[in-house]
Amino acid sequence: MSAQPVHIDAPKGKLGVLIPGMGAVATTFMAGVEAIRRHLALPIGSLTQMGTVRLGRRTDKRTPLIKDFVPLAQLDDLVFAGWDLFKDNAYEAALKAGVLERALLDSVKDFLKRLRPMPAVFEQKFVKNLHGENVKKGKNKMDLAERLMDDIQRFKKHNRLSRLIMIWCGSTEIFLKPRPVHHSLAAFEKGLRDNSPDIAPSMIYAYAALKLGVPFANGAPNLTVDIPALLELALQNRVPVCGKDYKTGQTLMKTILAPGLKARLLGLHGWFSTNILGNRDGEVLDDPESFRTKEESKLSVLEYILQPELYPSLYKGFHHKVRINYYPPRGDNKEGWDNLDIFGWLGYPMQIKIDFLCRDSILAAPLVLDLVLFLDLAQRCPEMARKGIQEWLSFYFKSPMCAPHLYPEHDLFIQLMKLKNTLRYLRGEELITHLGLEYYD
Numbered sequence: 001m002s003a004q005p006v007h008i009d010a011p012k013g014k015l016g017v018l019i020p021g022m023g024a025v026a027t028t029f030m031a032g033v034e035a036i037r038r039h040l041a042l043p044i045g046s047l048t049q050m051g052t053v054r055l056g057r058r059t060d061k062r063t064p065l066i067k068d069f070v071p072l073a074q075l076d077d078l079v080f081a082g083w084d085l086f087k088d089n090a091y092e093a094a095l096k097a098g099v100l101e102r103a104l105l106d107s108v109k110d111f112l113k114r115l116r117p118m119p120a121v122f123e124q125k126f127v128k129n130l131h132g133e134n135v136k137k138g139k140n141k142m143d144l145a146e147r148l149m150d151d152i153q154r155f156k157k158h159n160r161l162s163r164l165i166m167i168w169c170g171s172t173e174i175f176l177k178p179r180p181v182h183h184s185l186a187a188f189e190k191g192l193r194d195n196s197p198d199i200a201p202s203m204i205y206a207y208a209a210l211k212l213g214v215p216f217a218n219g220a221p222n223l224t225v226d227i228p229a230l231l232e233l234a235l236q237n238r239v240p241v242c243g244k245d246y247k248t249g250q251t252l253m254k255t256i257l258a259p260g261l262k263a264r265l266l267g268l269h270g271w272f273s274t275n276i277l278g279n280r281d282g283e284v285l286d287d288p289e290s291f292r293t294k295e296e297s298k299l300s301v302l303e304y305i306l307q308p309e310l311y312p313s314l315y316k317g318f319h320h321k322v323r324i325n326y327y328p329p330r331g332d333n334k335e336g337w338d339n340l341d342i343f344g345w346l347g348y349p350m351q352i353k354i355d356f357l358c359r360d361s362i363l364a365a366p367l368v369l370d371l372v373l374f375l376d377l378a379q380r381c382p383e384m385a386r387k388g389i390q391e392w393l394s395f396y397f398k399s400p401m402c403a404p405h406l407y408p409e410h411d412l413f414i415q416l417m418k419l420k421n422t423l424r425y426l427r428g429e430e431l432i433t434h435l436g437l438e439y440y441d
């Protein structure tokens, strides 16, 4: 032990998981957790369930599972609820999403059928391609926020939950830039009462959560909680927040490959990425204004990893294009192609082609699980909760939130080191620097 462990409350009682948006990702996550609880499948892809953390020297051979090292909630203690503008219960929604096979869904049908979405806070102009009828009405946006708070408190009381977290699995909203109404909590609350057109539904959910001291994770690229007003509320109420946009599929590949190219000082002329996908997410992203939000999130990754300002002869002015094409026959089984024009010794050109036949929600579901468990851990740890933004969870996001004066860290391997060092720090274990000179004394 190098230091005192940081105080973390034990995870006593049940943890409520509140999910705005019960579509492909949310239902794949909830059905998966239940299948795992019934020992029908394994939590593959989840760091909290299958990952380990090395402690001390390499010769110490201390490598516990992360779930045995930090006090996380148990899967059996998770209780779910959500909102959606479609009335389908989670079984029906999962069948429509077409991610999991019917046989698996049928084995947890009783559980999924009980999960009926509460009426959503929704406004057409923010997600143009969706038209649902399970929508709340209120006299203004503050009124809608209060109805969400009622839903949350009812769910907590009814299920005798000791803690809650909220994780956004709803659609990508249109591209928004911070406006004056987002600049302070006072302006935001006035905007809620005055029905400001600049307050998106996802912000109303985040406001309701933070007001009640419920941590919030943003799985979409939406601006949502990444505005001064809601960060002020998070700090005021000492609530952890994190986002944005689950790092899956093509961007995951980018943040695996780009650090490797940079490590070997291989240059990049251009990176062209295109996708076909046919799920509801693809339909939403078919609207140029929602696509713009996604595009911004996907494009920023390479600039930050490759640092053209430090390596102008390798990366200055490289071309980066991202395309998403809605193609219904593929459903959730997306195909992503990448073409990289790279160059090596003496400037000689080479190419790399990637054809990733991935399953979007299969990649996203374990991230949702980890974020739920880690955000709950952060909430039980006053030292972490009072910081608001949880940058150590950057590992999970395409556009990681960080303090306003920092640039985000996108390199998957640095993000993982940061996450594990945070866990070591919390438990009073030595941080691992990989220096390793002591082995040669």
Ligand SMILES: NC(=O)c1ccc[n+]([C@@H]2O[C@H](COP(=O)([O-])OP(=O)(O)OC[C@H]3O[C@@H](n4cnc5c(N)ncnc54)[C@H](O)[C@@H]3O)[C@@H](O)[C@H]2O)c1
Residues within 6 Å of the ligand: 020, 021, 022, 023, 024, 025, 026, 083, 084, 085, 086, 097, 120, 121, 122, 123, 127, 130, 132, 168, 169, 170, 171, 172, 201, 202, 219, 220, 221, 245, 246, 247, 248, 249, 279, 280, 281, 284, 359, 360, 361, 363, 364
């Ligand atoms: N691998 C991935 O699948 C992945 C990766 C990164 C980010 N995301 C993001 O996660 C989100 C969910 O993806 P998905 O594939 O499950 O999409 P989906 O379309 O299947 O599900 C989203 C659900 O949200 C609902 N919704 C929209 N606005 C809402 C609101 N205001 N309140 C309540 N419900 C609302 C929709 O009706 C829909 O059922 C999307 O924003 C997507 O961009 C997904």
